[in-house]
Amino acid sequence: MSVSLSELVHYCTLKVREEEIREQQLRDLAVKAWKLPFVAVVQPAKDGEDNKEAHERRQRMQVLKDRQKMIARDQRMELRKKRRRREEDRDISERIALGQAGQPSRSEMMFDQRLFNQSAGIDSGFFGGSDEKVAVYDKPLFADRSQASIYKFHKDLTSSSARRFAPVEFECEDEEGSC
Known part of the structure; x- marks a missing residue:
């Protein structure tokens, strides 16, 4: 073969x-x-149970399953609400630390625009080759000051407007006179 x-x-x-x-x-x-869709497996009637009782038992089990689904759904919805509320209640310092404050909404703002289209580069030298005037930090680090406006210093909030010429002296309010 x-x-x-x-x-x-x-x-x-x-x-x-x-x-x-x-x-x-x-x-x-x-x-x-x-x-x-999930089709429930029809369970046969148990001992001492006729078809009507088995049907009622299956209906009760279906109602129980529906309630469990609704409870699980409600718990998921409540968890989502808690997460959303926690995100909304964050302190501004937490948002800054997490990088959530002042996020750019446009996709072109993903890169720092100062990096592009610069006429001065390595080949042009520092200020046209002048070594006398070398300024490494010629531009501010954070040109976009959108996050700088979060905290504002108010000059009027200072408590004392008069200048002091001597240190502050405290008085004793103790009855014995010892402080």
């Missing part, structure tokens, strides 16, 4: 195709089962 190489290759390719078709059918069945 001699089998030629071509017959062997043909037989193997047929087996591979059959296997692929079977796997595709199994995948299709899995997708179909996933998309179908």
Whole structure:
């Protein structure tokens, strides 16, 4: 019984195709089962229980499952509300630390615009080659001052407007006179 190489290759390719078709059918069945709504398995009547009682028991179980779903949904919604409230109640210092204050809304603001389109570069030297005037910090670090306006110093809030010429002296209110 001699089998030629071509017959062997043909037989193997047929087996591979059959296997692929079977796997595709199994995948299709899995997708179909996933998309179908969950159908409760009908439990047979227990000992000493007729069909009507079994039907009522299944209805009670379905009501119980529905209530559990509603409770789980309510808990998820409440958790979302708590998270949202916690984010809204954050102190401004926390928002700055987390990088949430003054976030740019446009996608082009993702990069610092000072990095682009600069006429002065390494090839131009410092101030046209003048070594006498070297200013490494010629531009402010934070040119966009949107976050700088969060905290404002008010000059009027200082308590003493008159200048003092001597240290502050405290008086004793103790009856014995010792402080």
